[in-house]
Each structure stands twice: as C-alpha cells, then as structure tokens.
Amino acid sequence: MKKIFLVEDDKEIAKNLTLLLRSEGFQVTHAPTQQEAVSMLAENKFDLALVDISLPDGNGFTVCTEIKQTQKIPVIFLTASGDEASVVTGLNMGADDYITKPFRPRELIARIGTALRKFGCSPSAFEMCGLYVDTSSSVVKKDGKEVFLSALEYRLLLVFINNPKIILTRDRLLDELWDAAGEFVNNNTLTVYIKRLREKIENDPANPQIILTVRGTGYRLGGSYVSE
Numbered sequence: 001m002k003k004i005f006l007v008e009d010d011k012e013i014a015k016n017l018t019l020l021l022r023s024e025g026f027q028v029t030h031a032p033t034q035q036e037a038v039s040m041l042a043e044n045k046f047d048l049a050l051v052d053i054s055l056p057d058g059n060g061f062t063v064c065t066e067i068k069q070t071q072k073i074p075v076i077f078l079t080a081s082g083d084e085a086s087v088v089t090g091l092n093m094g095a096d097d098y099i100t101k102p103f104r105p106r107e108l109i110a111r112i113g114t115a116l117r118k119f120g121c122s123p124s125a126f127e128m129c130g131l132y133v134d135t136s137s138s139v140v141k142k143d144g145k146e147v148f149l150s151a152l153e154y155r156l157l158l159v160f161i162n163n164p165k166i167i168l169t170r171d172r173l174l175d176e177l178w179d180a181a182g183e184f185v186n187n188n189t190l191t192v193y194i195k196r197l198r199e200k201i202e203n204d205p206a207n208p209q210i211i212l213t214v215r216g217t218g219y220r221l222g223g224s225y226v227s228e
Contacts, residue, residue, distance in 0.1 A: 003028075003029065005040070006049075018030060023162075034057050037055075041063075046071060050078055077090045140154065156193055160221045
C-alpha cells in the first residue's frame with residue numbers, strides 16, 4: 001500500500017481528500033501545518049506528497065524543500081485558482097506537478113498515478129474474470145476491450161479491489177464513496193451504481209462473479225478471493 005503525505009490546513013478538504021485517497025487504496029498521513037509536516041518527515045517514509053502552498057504557520061515551499069532534501073519522492077502542489085506565480089515558484093523548487101482547487105477527484109488520482117509511475121512506484125494491476133484494471137493509468141478493460149466508467153463507478157470498483165476477502169457493508173461503501181467534490185451518495189444511488197458497474201464488468205450481470213451480494217450484510221469481491 002503506497003503512503004501519501006497530505007499537507008493541508010483546511011479540515012474539510014483534508015477530510016474529503018483522505019476518504020478519496022483511502023478508497024483508492026492509499027495509506028494517508030495528514031499534517032495541517034508546516035511545523036507538523038517537517039516533524040512527521042523526520043519520523044516517517046512516504047511514496048508521494050500532496051502539499052498545499054498556503055499554510056497557517058508558513059508555506060508549502062518550505063515543506064517541499066524539506067521533502068526533497070530528506071526523501072526522494074514526488075511532490076504535487078495543491079494551489080488556489082489563478083496563483084500562477086506560486087505554481088512557477090513551486091516547480092522551480094523541484095515540485096513534480098500541481099493541481100488547482102477545486103479539482104476533480106479522478107484528475108487528482110490520475111496525476112498521482114502518473115507521478116508514482118515516473119518514480120517507479122505505480123500500484124500493481126488487477127485481473128479477475130476477464131477484468132483488467134491498471135490503477136496507475138485508471139484504465140479498465142473487459143476481455144481486452146476498454147470499459148469506460150464514471151468517476152464514482154471507478155471508485156466503487158477500486159473499493160472492492162482494495163478490500164479483498166472483506167465483506168463491505170452498505171454503510172462502509174457509502175463512507176468510502178463520499179466524493180471530495182461533494183457529490184451526494186445515498187442508499188438508493190448506491191444500488192444504482194452497483195447495478196451499472198455489474199452491467200459493465202460482469203459476463204452475466206444477473207449472475208455476478210466479481211461483485212457478490214452477501215444477503216443481509218452487503219457485498220464482497222468474488223472470484224478466487226472468496227474463502228473456501
């Protein structure tokens with residue numbers, strides 16, 4: 001599991017980002033200030049850092065410098081819209097990419113995958129029942145043909161992939177699917193997304209083999225991941 005270091009002072013953004021990243025299979029460590037970020041860097045090793053440029057006790061540039069001096073990992077800056085000067089400064093200091101707030105969750109995950117791939121840290125691919133998922137490029141194929149999923153359908157699929165041999169309750173799925181962009185997901189829409197996803201990835205949606213229903217409990221990943 002790849003470790004993401006999130007440096008963000010806005011509590012709501014940090015919370016939603018943490019949920020998003022965990023649903024994509026990442027482990028997340030959060031620091032809300034420059035001082036805490038520098039301290040955590042001395043005690044932990046990470047695979048990638050997401051750093052907000054504006055921090056209450058300093059700025060992301062200092063954190064980026066510390067990261068580049070102590071850990072050879074990619075840094076992606078989170079920046080406010082129209083802050084071109086800060087972006088240029090960050091890139092000149094060694095940042096690997098930047099993304100402007102408010103950002104689309106799928107775009108952020110794609111940028112993280114690209115950065116990890118460049119550093120040789122891309123997550124492994126997943127294959128089962130003719131389904132192929134490359135999480136580093138967000139490519140999904142069924143029997144060799146590309147399948148196009150919506151952002152929430154893709155995230156739902158990854159929740160199952162990242163939690164093999166675990167029964168996922170509907171409440172757990174709803175928690176995992178809470179969108180960083182604020183899209184509301186309830187029990188009814190979850191049922192719709194499960195149905196749509198099965199129609200796209202199952203050989204026979206009426207008799208699913210990838211996403212199994214556990215009656216009265218929730219769902220789980222099928223195939224060889226089902227315990228004997």
